Amino acid sequence: MNLMDAPSRIDAARSLAARHVQSDDAVREVFLMQPAVNNGFRSMIVLLEVVDGTSGKEIFPVQFNPDAENGIPYTSVVIDVSPKHFDSLNGSPIQYKGHEWRIGPSLARR
């Protein structure tokens, strides 16, 4: 993919969130996580996914490499939480890679 043709981070995040909702009926809603301060991770897509059947309250991010061929030229990270865990977060930030991340806008929902 030509750099000039690369989608913006938010467009890529929306596309990825939509794909995740479409691919798994257990995904209720996907939120974009945003760094609380400019911590050098602004080129990364971090998604918080509210998923039925997720157990426990451990924040367990799973990281993926950029996938320019499929329209995601950014490193992406997925964090699954159960609906109950999401409610208990009550919008509070989470820690990842030693930094604070806030729950941002909803990108896709079932």
Add this chain to the structure above:
Amino acid sequence: MEDWAIASSKVGKDAEDRSWARAFAEQARSDLTVLKILQSNGVRLCHRIQHLQMALEKTCKAALCLSHGHETARKRTHAVQKKIFKPLVRQFSRQASSQGKEADAKALSNLASGIEKLTPAVAKKHSDENCEYPWAGPDNAPRVPALSQFGNIDETVFTKLISLLERSVESYKQS
């Protein structure tokens, strides 16, 4: 071939973790190659399950190295495999009709969970049925993995899981 040892010695922790992610992805790739040879030769199911399980574990280890570092990957595998696998399915699923995709995600997760339970170490906590060593059936008579049908394994999903792992592995090889 890239020299992982050199790559990991000259830079920091993140690069070292990436080199381990690549290493696990490379080995998973090799497991999948062997598995496909076994598939095409009609080898008994227990051996194919074993290689699929090995490829699955190493793919999850690659994801774990990249996400949480090699040290974490050394200590945790089976407990976190499920936590890794579900996002992996979403990330590497092919675009298709929503109905087809949903069925795939569930079926793939069930198969992954099923083959993990057939790992000897994990099987001890369940029914002892496993893909490697003979075990005692309910009547106490020995059961042979090579002769078992493994009724909880859906063979029709096998090929889909292999394809998904291949896409995952190719991605983690770029770490």
